[in-house]
Amino acid sequence: NAGVTQTPKFQVLKTGQSMTLQCAQDMNHEYMSWYRQDPGMGLRLIHYSVGAGITDQGEVPNGYNVSRSTTEDFPLRLLSAAPSQTSVYFCASSYGWSYEQYFGPGTRLTVT
Amino acid sequence: KQEVTQIPAALSVPEGENLVLNCSFTDSAIYNLQWFRQDPGKGLTSLLLIQSSQREQTSGRLNASLDKSSGRSTLYIAASQPGDSATYLCAVPNYGGSQGNLIFGKGTKLSVKP
Numbered sequence: 001n002a003g004v005t006q007t008p009k010f011q012v013l014k015t016g017q018s019m020t021l022q023c024a025q026d027m028n029h030e031y032m033s034w035y036r037q038d039p040g041m042g043l044r045l046i047h048y049s050v051g052a053g054i055t056d057q058g059e060v061p062n063g064y065n066v067s068r069s070t071t072e073d074f075p076l077r078l079l080s081a082a083p084s085q086t087s088v089y090f091c092a093s094s095y096g097w098s099y100e101q102y103f104g105p106g107t108r109l110t111v112t
Numbered sequence: 113k114q115e116v117t118q119i120p121a122a123l124s125v126p127e128g129e130n131l132v133l134n135c136s137f138t139d140s141a142i143y144n145l146q147w148f149r150q151d152p153g154k155g156l157t158s159l160l161l162i163q164s165s166q167r168e169q170t171s172g173r174l175n176a177s178l179d180k181s182s183g184r185s186t187l188y189i190a191a192s193q194p195g196d197s198a199t200y201l202c203a204v205p206n207y208g209g210s211q212g213n214l215i216f217g218k219g220t221k222l223s224v225k226p
Contacts, residue, residue: 033213043201043216058213090155092214097205098143101214103156 002026004104006091012110013081021076021107023091029102031094032074036060036087037106043090049074050097081111114139116204118217125192126225133187133220135202140180146214147176147187148201156201160187192224 007022025032033048045058049068063085065077074093078085088108094101115138125131135145144163148156160176162169162185169176175188189196199219206213 040218042218043203043214045213048213092156097213100146100158100161101203102158103148105155108153 004091004093004102006089006104006107008107009105010108012112013078014112015081015083017081019078019081021078021089021091021109023074023076023104024072025074025091025093025102026072027093027102028071029093029095030071031096031099031101032068033058033092033101034064034066034074034076035090035092037090038087046076046089078109083111085109086111114142114204114206114215116202116215116217118200118202118220120220121218122221122223124223124225127192127194129192129224130188130190131192131222133189133200133222135185135187135217137183137185137204137215140183142180142204144205145176145178145185146203147174147185148203150199150201150219152198159200189222192222194224194226197222197224 004025030051034046035043037043044060046064047066049055052071055066088106090106091104092101117136146161147159150156160169162176162178173190178185199221201219203214203216206215
């Protein structure tokens, strides 16, 4: 099993550009989520999904969109990048909300 | 609202020492508690998941304990090694809010000196 994979590992964007962070898992997990990690703020939930076709907002959803067309993939879209979105982004998955969660290696995003 | 705290924020110990990392939470109605390790520039690696019905969970040199009534968990690392140097995070699932959401502490940065 590859586990949870994320691409790209690093990305630099200019303000106003859009992009998609990719996340995939091969463990047949229903739950997937996106977090951002910032110094002094810890990890905060952006969006999550409880299964294909079902998504919901987390703590800091503004400026981000998600969709879940398959069980395996959960992409995160930045609509119009802002410097405040400079962060490290982690995707996670699990069988359910009360089960062990597995994290991807992260995407380090810089917005100039 | 559930809050998770980890003290100290940083800890430095000599190699071979046994050590304890602390995690406290404000709402004792937790379903489980998970400990993670994060190496610099890397993702989170799950170390142990301890269910609310358990008092302890062990994996190798690691032992996690849970006391729901006092809102505390500890991660015991035996015979520490330089390779244990990392940031250790604890997290609990968010009952009343977003399903699948983990509420994290800010972590303890451990440095084990040779």
